[in-house]
Amino acid sequence: MVSPLKVGVAGLGTVGAAVLRLIADQRETLAARCGRRIEVVAVTARSRRKDRGVDLRKMRWVADPVALARDPQIDVFVELIGGEGDPARAAVTAALKSGKPVVTANKALLARHGVALAGLAEKHGAALNFEAAVCGAVPVVKTLREALAGNSIARIYGILNGTCNYMLTRMEREKLSFEDCLKEAQRLGYAEADPSFDIEGHDTAQKLAILASLTFGTKVDPDAIYVEGISSITTADLEAADELGYRIKLLGVAVKTDQGIEQRVHPTMVRKDSQIAQVMGVTNAVTVDADGIAPITLVGPGAGGLATASSVVSDIADIARGLRMSPFGRPSALLTVSKKAPMQRHEGGYYIRLLAVDKPGTAATIAKRLAQQDISLESIVQRHAKDGSGPAPKNGSVPVILITYATSEDAVRKALAAVGRDRVISGRPQVIRIEKN
Numbered sequence: 001m002v003s004p005l006k007v008g009v010a011g012l013g014t015v016g017a018a019v020l021r022l023i024a025d026q027r028e029t030l031a032a033r034c035g036r037r038i039e040v041v042a043v044t045a046r047s048r049r050k051d052r053g054v055d056l057r058k059m060r061w062v063a064d065p066v067a068l069a070r071d072p073q074i075d076v077f078v079e080l081i082g083g084e085g086d087p088a089r090a091a092v093t094a095a096l097k098s099g100k101p102v103v104t105a106n107k108a109l110l111a112r113h114g115v116a117l118a119g120l121a122e123k124h125g126a127a128l129n130f131e132a133a134v135c136g137a138v139p140v141v142k143t144l145r146e147a148l149a150g151n152s153i154a155r156i157y158g159i160l161n162g163t164c165n166y167m168l169t170r171m172e173r174e175k176l177s178f179e180d181c182l183k184e185a186q187r188l189g190y191a192e193a194d195p196s197f198d199i200e201g202h203d204t205a206q207k208l209a210i211l212a213s214l215t216f217g218t219k220v221d222p223d224a225i226y227v228e229g230i231s232s233i234t235t236a237d238l239e240a241a242d243e244l245g246y247r248i249k250l251l252g253v254a255v256k257t258d259q260g261i262e263q264r265v266h267p268t269m270v271r272k273d274s275q276i277a278q279v280m281g282v283t284n285a286v287t288v289d290a291d292g293i294a295p296i297t298l299v300g301p302g303a304g305g306l307a308t309a310s311s312v313v314s315d316i317a318d319i320a321r322g323l324r325m326s327p328f329g330r331p332s333a334l335l336t337v338s339k340k341a342p343m344q345r346h347e348g349g350y351y352i353r354l355l356a357v358d359k360p361g362t363a364a365t366i367a368k369r370l371a372q373q374d375i376s377l378e379s380i381v382q383r384h385a386k387d388g389s390g391p392a393p394k395n396g397s398v399p400v401i402l403i404t405y406a407t408s409e410d411a412v413r414k415a416l417a418a419v420g421r422d423r424v425i426s427g428r429p430q431v432i433r434i435e436k437n
């Protein structure tokens with residue numbers, strides 16, 4: 001008879017409590033699938049008194065997460081406290097140093113210290129599993145680390161932040177302004193009181209850094225990612241995108257280029273008929289372009305107690321089965337340095353929304369400046385009140401929407417700077433990159 005896998009859980013909040021519930025509910029199924037029982041034997045959190053809606057009576061309470069991590073009575077340490085610093089970092093480090101496998105959902109810790117922790121895990125022969133750190137229940141880590149181990153991947157991109165996708169969905173459907181939508185999202189609990197980490201793209205960047213490492217063997221480094229959030233997106237952009245056959249999504253993209261691996265997070269126009277464009281609300285999705293096969297898109301719940309617990313428990317089950325993989329899919333010594341993508345060299349199509357001054361010669365001047373940078377246009381839409389299809393000109397200016405064929409960011413920026421100097425536009429142009437899909 002194989003002995004049960006004894007689990008210590010640090011953190012009993014949204015995810016930790018759901019993990020305890022799931023392990024209890026799936027006791028028999030897990031035992032059958034893993035060939036041994038999984039038992040949570042010890043736990044820790046800040047407050048011992050809090051009612052968490054789970055029965056802790058058969059579990060030992062350990063006051064300190066680091067002490068729990070080192071506890072010789074547990075076989076695996078599960079870190080669900082969160083945060084890139086201590087006690088999460090100290091506890092995970094202590095567990096790995098004692099050769100104990102670790103399961104964590106902590107993207108912040110992995111994004112900042114993932115390479116060092118992977119090195120420690122390898123040195124001490126311990127597993128470091130983190131399926132729950134990216135896209136909740138969506139098994140993207142396993143897909144990259146295991147299922148696609150034999151494929152060469154050219155690009156990975158995804159909707160990695162539910163809050164942003166929820167906001168863009170409601171803005172598009174209900175024509176809500178960014179500010180009104182944010183207030184609604186906060187009222188309903190889909191956005192934090194301080195939403196900047198989500199809406200400015202940093203949460204997406206942390207997850208992208210992990211995915212890029214698994215995909216391309218780069219060192220996890222969120223500082224190597226170009227990041228732009230969604231706060232500049234207006235209903236005018238979403239409406240124009242819709243008319244032109246696109247949707248706007250906050251994407252994290254990592255792609256192989258001649259200059260190396262380009263990692264970027266920004267609002268992106270995607271074709272309305274693409275798989276990623278169908279992903280609405282808080283749902284997450286990741287598309288992988290691998291050689292020789294059609295793109296694979298994984299879609300599912302990216303957050304929430306049970307969704308995240310599903311991935312945590314699957315990682316624990318792997319340990320119960322005796323599986324151990326290099327955390328980032330290859331020995332950490334082979335991970336290459338991530339360089340920040342020079343966005344001026346980014347190539348692709350662009351959406352540009354300008355307020356063109358309503359006077360003779362404006363269109364010719366804009367066309368000339370674009371031509372000087374070799375930019376060709378796929379479409380031009382002038383939204384004029386006179387044809388009844390658009391808003392009235394503002395202060396003698398008319399909204400003009402341009403969609404370019406593939407060009408470089410440098411060319412677009414130079415053309416727009418010249419148009420600005422020519423004084424044929426008012427205000428700052430809106431520029432949104434188009435992702436081919």
Ligand SMILES: NC(=O)c1ccc[n+]([C@@H]2O[C@H](COP(=O)([O-])OP(=O)(O)OC[C@H]3O[C@@H](n4cnc5c(N)ncnc54)[C@H](OP(=O)(O)O)[C@@H]3O)[C@@H](O)[C@H]2O)c1
Pocket residue numbers: 010011012013014015016044045046047048050065080081082083087105106107108132133136302303304305308
């Ligand atoms: N929530 C999600 O949907 C989700 C999705 C994906 C990944 N994650 C990740 O999962 C992890 C946990 O998230 P969560 O939403 O469950 O967080 P949470 O609800 O805030 O729970 C955090 C838990 O950690 C405990 N804790 C905090 N500081 C501690 C300390 N110094 N010593 C001991 N325990 C401490 C808290 O104790 P008390 O309860 O006593 O205060 C609480 O039980 C994070 O890394 C998060 O990024 C969460």
